[in-house]
Amino acid sequence: MTNKSSIYCSQTTTITEHRVLTNDLNEHKTVFGGRLLELLDGTASISAARTAHSSTVTAAINQFNFIAPLKLDDALTIKSYVSGVGNSSIEVFAKIIGEHLNSGERFLAATSFLTFVLANKEINLPTLIPQSPEEITLCNSYSQRRAEYKKNSRAFETITASLSLD
Numbered sequence: 001m002t003n004k005s006s007i008y009c010s011q012t013t014t015i016t017e018h019r020v021l022t023n024d025l026n027e028h029k030t031v032f033g034g035r036l037l038e039l040l041d042g043t044a045s046i047s048a049a050r051t052a053h054s055s056t057v058t059a060a061i062n063q064f065n066f067i068a069p070l071k072l073d074d075a076l077t078i079k080s081y082v083s084g085v086g087n088s089s090i091e092v093f094a095k096i097i098g099e100h101l102n103s104g105e106r107f108l109a110a111t112s113f114l115t116f117v118l119a120n121k122e123i124n125l126p127t128l129i130p131q132s133p134e135e136i137t138l139c140n141s142y143s144q145r146r147a148e149y150k151k152n153s154r155a156f157e158t159i160t161a162s163l164s165l166d
Contacts, residue, residue, distance in 0.1 A: 005127060006127040007050075008130075009128060009129065010081065010135075012048075012080075014043050014044070014078075014079070014080050014081070015079050015080075020071065020074045025071075029072065030069035036070075040078055040080075040094055044080040044094050047094075048116035050082075051090050052125060055120065056090060056117065057116060058114060058115075059089065059117045062091075062115055062145070062149050063111075064110065064112045067107075067108050067109055067111065068110075069109070070098045075101055076096055077099070079094065080092050083128075083142055084142030086146065088117055091115055096108075
């Protein structure tokens with residue numbers, strides 16, 4: 001049993017399923033990356049909201065790894081859950097699992113880490129409790145990823161400041 005100050009990763013789990021249709025495909029006859037990102041952001045945002053119980057905003061897709069293509073007549077399942085909590089930010093891990101519907105074969109299609117920030121900075125985020133081996137591995141490496149994200153963010157701010165609008 002959890003109290004208001006803690007939450008299990010499993011309580012933040014969100015699952016979305018989608019059948020790949022012709023309109024989802026790019027010129028290579030695989031799912032267009034932008035379509036995957038749209039579905040991913042929608043799913044992951046629910047995991048973040050289940051943690052904050054408040055409005056959150058997508059701050060970054062910190063990492064997205066394409067592993068195997070999704071094609072027509074495949075199905076995809078996006079499973080996301082919170083893998084780290086900061087003071088006003090929430091990291092969500094997501095995996096996209098493909099399924100060849102004609103054979104039933106399942107495969108890992110992609111993985112991603114996203115960061116959401118609280119719209120209301122006055123909210124106190126709960127402590128995250130991992131349970132499964134996967135959750136424990138991801139939550140234990142959160143502080144490393146967060147430090148890397150912060151470092152990259154500072155470098156990006158420098159680059160952004162030097163960009164022109166021409």
